[in-house]
Amino acid sequence: MAGGNVIRLIPLQPYSFKQSLWFLDRNLDDCMHQVFPESVRRVISNGDQHVLIEIKSCQNILEVNLLKGDLDQETITAFVTAWLDLDRDLKPFYQKLEKDKELCYMRDQYRGFKIVGIPDLFECLVWCISGQQINLDFAYTLKRRLVEKYGHKINFMGESYYGFPEPELLADLNIEALRSLQFTNRKSEYILTIARAFAEKRLSSELVKMQGTEEKMQEFLLSFKGIGPWSANYALMKSLRCMDRLPYGDAGLRQALLKHKGVNARSNQDFDQALGAFKGWRTYLVFYLWRSLREMA
DNA sequence: GGCCAGGACTCAA
């Protein structure tokens, strides 16, 4: 596909591009995309190919413009569809929401809100590790330093856009290189471990999917040092598109359960009990609960 | 200044 062409995608309804933009622009300094009033721009990488795209919405159809670079239409379509979860049918989830008296308001208030994922598993896992046990603002600062130093840069109309650093590149770094960006010793070590696992083909999205069930996929991820239960579940939710994951113990989720249900969840059983009715859709419920912690801008 | 943040690891019991 050459520059200038447009790909038109038809999201499964209900879908709200405004909700996607809200999520992408929720006052956090995410260096992986840039949000404009009616559109979003980002880099898509496929091996050595890096392209800059722009997505906007026109009467329930998404228009994807290739602003710079060259990549085939199928790859771009697959990426955007996975990124914005465009082919997900939310109706069964909304049927479950309707039956919950404390949460049913979300069906209307967040109508068409689909998960904004992180299709690149390597990026997702590095992000998990970066964000472990620190506040989000600082986590985004760390990510920006890493991406601006090691990511592929595309200049367009005076702005710089970045692809996430390749695992092969990070695999060759040492602890000190990451320490200098203010990653802790442990996080530096974990990130190098993951980068090397990807570079040596011991870890990939395909290998995780080959495990079969969501539980086996989680087990596989847990076998890598630095990926604990929270990160494994987060990666399955955001990158592998698993629909029934629950990041036990998550601080935000606990807040949301307290706020909506008056439940002070501590043990895994507490979480299971509070969210049991949403079995099969717990991933989406968690995203809606996280969503509820931030007011609509 | 103390507590918390989109945790994970190690080690003891």
Added chain:
DNA sequence: TTGAGTCATGGC
């Protein structure tokens, strides 16, 4: 298998 200690840093 569970619990306490440790890591490290910015935000409030």
